[in-house]
Structure formats: C-alpha cells, structure tokens
Amino acid sequence: xxxxxxxxxxxxxxxxxxxxxxxxxxxxxxxxxxxxxxxxxxxxxxxxxxxxxxxxxxxxxxxxxxxxxxxxxxxxxxxxxxxxxxxxxxxxxxxxxxxxxxxxxxxxxxxxxxxxxxxxxxxxxxxxxxxxxxxxxxxxxxxxxxxxxxxxxxxxxxxxxxxxxxxxxxxxxxxxxxxxxxxxxxxxxxxxxxxxxxxxxxxxxxxxxxxxxxxxxxxxxxxxxxxxxxxxxxxxxxxxxxxxxx
Ligand SMILES: O=c1ccn([C@@H]2O[C@H](COP(=O)(O)OP(=O)(O)O[C@H]3O[C@H](CO)[C@H](O)[C@H](O)[C@H]3O)[C@@H](O)[C@H]2O)c(=O)[nH]1
Numbered sequence: 001x002x003x004x005x006x007x008x009x010x011x012x013x014x015x016x017x018x019x020x021x022x023x024x025x026x027x028x029x030x031x032x033x034x035x036x037x038x039x040x041x042x043x044x045x046x047x048x049x050x051x052x053x054x055x056x057x058x059x060x061x062x063x064x065x066x067x068x069x070x071x072x073x074x075x076x077x078x079x080x081x082x083x084x085x086x087x088x089x090x091x092x093x094x095x096x097x098x099x100x101x102x103x104x105x106x107x108x109x110x111x112x113x114x115x116x117x118x119x120x121x122x123x124x125x126x127x128x129x130x131x132x133x134x135x136x137x138x139x140x141x142x143x144x145x146x147x148x149x150x151x152x153x154x155x156x157x158x159x160x161x162x163x164x165x166x167x168x169x170x171x172x173x174x175x176x177x178x179x180x181x182x183x184x185x186x187x188x189x190x191x192x193x194x195x196x197x198x199x200x201x202x203x204x205x206x207x208x209x210x211x212x213x214x215x216x217x218x219x220x221x222x223x224x225x226x227x228x229x230x231x232x233x234x235x236x237x238x239x240x241x242x243x244x245x246x
Pocket of ligand 1: 034035036087088127206
C-alpha cells in the first residue's frame with residue numbers, strides 16, 4: 001500500500017511486455033498466476049465464485065486484474081489462449097521435501113507462525129483482532145502448492161480452444177488465530193504472538209468457490225485440512241532452516 005506504483009509497474013508493465021512478445025512469437029497458450037486479492041473490496045460472507053464482481057482492495061490486486069484484462073484482449077484480438085488462475089492463499093511445501101517457501105523477507109502467516117513456534121523469530125504479530133469475523137482475526141482459504149500445481153496442469157489441457165478463469169481454493173476459511181492453533185497442534189509447541197494493528201489493504205474474509213474448476217476439470221484438492229498443509233510446511237522449515245541455502 002505504501003508504494004502503489006511499484007506493483008503497477010512491476011506486475012502490469014512487465015506482464016504487458018511479456019504478453020506482447022508472446023503474441024509476436026506466436027505463443028499459443030499462457031497460464032497466468034492471478035490472485036484472490038482482486039476481490040479485496042467489499043466484505044463477503046460466502047465463498048467467492050469467478051462471476052463475483054472484482055474490486056481490488058490493494059494496488060497488488062489491481063495490477064493482477066489489469067493483467068487479466070491484457071490477456072482478455074490478447075485472446076480477443078490475437079487468439080492467445082490463457083488460463084487465469086486466481087490463487088487464494090498458496091501454502092505448504094512439497095510432501096517429498098524437494099521444494100518449500102523461501103521468501104526474503106518472509107511476510108506470510110504460516111511460515112512466520114512456524115518460525116515463531118520454533119523459536120527462530122520473536123513473537124508473531126497478529127495484524128488485526130477486531131475484524132467482523134468469528135474470532136476477530138482475518139479469514140483466509142489456504143490451498144496446498146501441490147493442489148495448485150495439479151490445477152495448472154488441468155487448466156493447460158483445457159485452453160486449446162478458449163480461455164478460462166478459475167478461482168482456486170479449498171472452499172474452507174481458517175482465521176489467523178486458527179492458523180496459530182493449527183501450528184501449535186502440529187508442532188506440539190506454543191506460538192508466542194501479540195496483537196498488532198490491522199495491515200492496510202487486508203480484506204477480512206477471502207474464501208474461494210472453486211466449483212467451476214472442479215466441474216470443468218475434475219480437480220479435487222488432496223490437502224483439504226489446514227493441519228495437513230501446515231505439516232508439510234513445518235517439515236520443510238525444520239529440514240531447511242535457511243530455505244534453499246540449507
Ligand atoms: O506477520 C503476519 C503476517 C500475516 N498476518 C495476517 O495473516 C493473514 C494472511 O496473510 P499473508 O500475508 O500470509 O497472505 P495474504 O492473504 O495477505 O496474501 C496472499 O493472498 C493474496 C490474495 O489474497 C495474494 O495472492 C498474496 O500474494 C498472498 O500471499 C492476513 O490477515 C495478514 O494480516 C499476520 O497477522 N501477521
């Protein structure tokens with residue numbers, strides 16, 4: 001939120017150049033990592049289908065929506081087919097331990113909560129405890145990276161003749177406090193945490209309705225519970241304390 005032009009420049013301008021090059025090089029299909037953040041505006045109490053109105057609550061979400069529109073025109077005018085996959089909260093690690101999260105700096109809730117439990121970071125700051133949700137913390141729909149990868153393969157197989165847009169999530173929301181509880185359950189350790197002010201641009205509730213993806217491609221998430229997702233993330237964090245540097 002502090003530097004809106006950063007996302008608009010980085011995401012939108014570079015994607016516009018890339019899509020234009022794809023058209024010039026006669027690329028036929030493209031899979032785009034879009035985001036639930038383009039639904040950030042109004043508060044919603046039910047799972048969000050693809051047909052829900054888009055109203056980004058952050059420049060990041062706005063930039064992704066702009067790229068979806070670039071892809072719309074690339075298809076309409078040049079026939080470049082695309083799959084816009086709107087990830088809800090991508091999480092977890094490869095169950096075989098070959099890949100996991102390594103962001104620098106890390107900003108995501110699950111890895112930060114695990115690190116706090118493992119004593120690798122100070123207490124987790126919980127951004128906002130006064131949201132209009134069941135326990136006052138934000139609610140998100142966590143989707144395992146393996147299930148996301150599976151959705152990509154299925155979507156790619158579908159876009160020979162037309163472009164598609166899918167919302168991808170488990171369809172179940174977990175609050176930030178429930179994430180802390182899950183990490184405590186799975187790790188057997190307490191998570192030190194403290195209440196902090198809301199983070200600007202955070203919608204209170206984002207849960208996916210992935211019925212279209214399920215019906216059109218037969219996709220079914222294999223990691224349906226938060227504990228299973230956290231298990232894989234914890235194993236990666238324990239075996240790779242320095243991420244890909246270890
Ligand atoms: O130290 C932290 C970090 C996060 N949170 C909270 O945890 C929740 C989840 O935050 P993340 O940063 O893990 O994930 P976001 O929901 O903000 O963002 C994710 O989903 C977005 C779509 O909604 C984008 O796709 C983005 O790239 C992706 O990381 C939010 O309520 C956030 O405020 C904390 O309380 N403390």
